[in-house]
Amino acid sequence: MIDKPTELTVDVWIALLRAQRVALQAIEADLKSAGVPTLSWYDVLIELRRSKGDGMRPFELEQALLLAQHNVSRLIDRMVRAGYVRREACTDDGRGQKIHLTESGQEMQRRMWLVYRSSIQAHIGERLGNEDMARMLVTGLRSIAGKPKGVTEL
Amino acid sequence: MIDKPTELTVDVWIALLRAQRVALQAIEADLKSAGVPTLSWYDVLIELRRSKGDGMRPFELEQALLLAQHNVSRLIDRMVRAGYVRREACTDDGRGQKIHLTESGQEMQRRMWLVYRSSIQAHIGERLGNEDMARMLVTGLRSIAGKPKGVTEL
DNA sequence: TAAGATTGATGTTTCAATCTTT
DNA sequence: AAAGATTGAAACATCAATCTTA
Numbered sequence: 001m002i003d004k005p006t007e008l009t010v011d012v013w014i015a016l017l018r019a020q021r022v023a024l025q026a027i028e029a030d031l032k033s034a035g036v037p038t039l040s041w042y043d044v045l046i047e048l049r050r051s052k053g054d055g056m057r058p059f060e061l062e063q064a065l066l067l068a069q070h071n072v073s074r075l076i077d078r079m080v081r082a083g084y085v086r087r088e089a090c091t092d093d094g095r096g097q098k099i100h101l102t103e104s105g106q107e108m109q110r111r112m113w114l115v116y117r118s119s120i121q122a123h124i125g126e127r128l129g130n131e132d133m134a135r136m137l138v139t140g141l142r143s144i145a146g147k148p149k150g151v152t153e154l
Numbered sequence: 155m156i157d158k159p160t161e162l163t164v165d166v167w168i169a170l171l172r173a174q175r176v177a178l179q180a181i182e183a184d185l186k187s188a189g190v191p192t193l194s195w196y197d198v199l200i201e202l203r204r205s206k207g208d209g210m211r212p213f214e215l216e217q218a219l220l221l222a223q224h225n226v227s228r229l230i231d232r233m234v235r236a237g238y239v240r241r242e243a244c245t246d247d248g249r250g251q252k253i254h255l256t257e258s259g260q261e262m263q264r265r266m267w268l269v270y271r272s273s274i275q276a277h278i279g280e281r282l283g284n285e286d287m288a289r290m291l292v293t294g295l296r297s298i299a300g301k302p303k304g305v306t307e308l
Numbered sequence: 309t310a311a312g313a314t315t316g317a318t319g320t321t322t323c324a325a326t327c328t329t330t
Numbered sequence: 331a332a333a334g335a336t337t338g339a340a341a342c343a344t345c346a347a348t349c350t351t352a
Contacts (some may be wrong), residue, residue, distance in 0.1 A: 003272045005265060009279035010271070012287045013177070015295035016278075020174035021220050022299045023167070059334060066175050071321065075338055078320090095329045095334045117164070119156040124298060126172075127165035132293040133166045139286040140294070141169035145176045213312060225343065227314055232342090249312045249351045 016144070019068035022120045030119040036112045037082075040065075044079060045109035048101045055088060064148070084108055170298070177277045184273040190266045191236075194219075195272045199263035200234060209242065209252035218302070238262055 005013075028038060047064050048056055056064075062072045076099060081087045084105035090096040101109070128136075159167075182192060201218050202210055210218075216226045230253060233239045239260035240281075244250040256262070 003275045005271055005275035005279045006284075008284060008287050008291075009282075010274055012282070012291055012295070013274050013278045015291055015299060016170075016174055016177065018220070018302070019169055019295040019298040023170065025220065041245040057334080066179065068170070068322075069335065070323085070337080074320075077336095090334095093246045093329080093334080097335080117159055120164055120167050121159035122156045124167045125159045127297045128163075128166070128294065130160075130162060131287075132297075133162050135286075136290055136294040137162075137166055137169055140282065140290040141166070143286075144173040145169060148172070211312080222344075223313065224315085224345085228342080231314095244312095247312080247352080251313080 023067055026123045027119045031115055034115040036115060040075060041079060042112050042116060044075060045084065045101065045105055048085065048099060049106065055100040057090065057098060059097050062097065180277045181273045185269055188269040190269060194229060195233060196266045196270060198229065199238065199255065199259055202239065202253060203260065203263055209254040211244065211250050211252060215253065
């Protein structure tokens with residue numbers, strides 16, 4: 001059969017699934033025990049911060065975060081209710097809107113980053129050497145992920 | 155600060171998140187368009203199949219699949235309703251039970267594997283060379299994931 | 309008391325349909 | 331009609347509490 005994967009390929013996929021799951025659970029647990037929101041909120045906060053005060057359209061967030069439109073819509077709902085972002089009318093496209101960070105959202109992003117970065121170091125950095133990381137990136141993970149559509153370059 | 159990650163470490167984490175998300179979404183989409191259940195069902199089916207008819211305790215599934223106990227409980231509920239697994243009383247431990255594959259569950263596992271393996275090949279195998287895969291595994295992904303607790307060896 | 313497992317309430321994601329503007 | 335975005339209903343996940351047996 002032409003599209004049957006080798007054992008090695010299957011092992012890589014299983015390991016990829018597992019590594020991400022283990023690391024993600026550990027990192028989410030760290031965030032939770034620090035009393036801050038989850039990673040999906042962080043993703044929105046950091047994307048908006050990178051937009052430098054211009055705000056972002058929901059569909060831009062959608063592409064950057066690999067989320068479905070209705071999920072972005074509801075994620076923003078919750079973050080508006082929590083006071084971290086606000087919606088603004090979009091001047092050049094009547095259908096759309098612009099999402100902006102609030103002061104409180106900026107603060108939360110900074111606060112989360114302090115927790116998040118320790119966690120990345122603990123669960124990723126301390127387990128891998130520089131050589132290994134560099135190789136995983138250039139010929140491995142990025143080939144699987146493809147090129148991001150949004151503004152954010154990896 | 156002692157636990158601040160390097161840029162490279164952060165890049166690896168972002169790439170890991172992204173690669174898994176992209177591949178997972180692609181694979182789930184393939185399963186859906188083939189009209190079969192999602193990957194979490196497959197994970198249960200294949201674990202049970204590996205147990206060779208002995209069945210598995212819910213807490214064993216929990217460890218093998220990295221799921222919380224209540225999630226396993228409800229996942230099994232749904233799969234029982236769909237007729238793919240059945241619960242049996244556990245002879246040596248009155249608190250527990252044994253989960254077994256049904257005939258129909260075995261069939262579905264086989265059917266899903268045909269779809270799943272093409273999908274793994276398309277989204278992982280065709281994007282990576284053998285050398286790269288081998289390196290990602292031994293010095294990369296597996297160091298992040300740690301050792302699995304359950305029966306299943308990667 | 310602790311381990312194995314389930315349940316009610318609540319929060320989040322998904323599906324399909326809808327609404328508005330281009 | 332297509333793009334951007336939202337919404338109701340249903341499926342699924344999570345939290346805290348509970349139940350049973352070891």
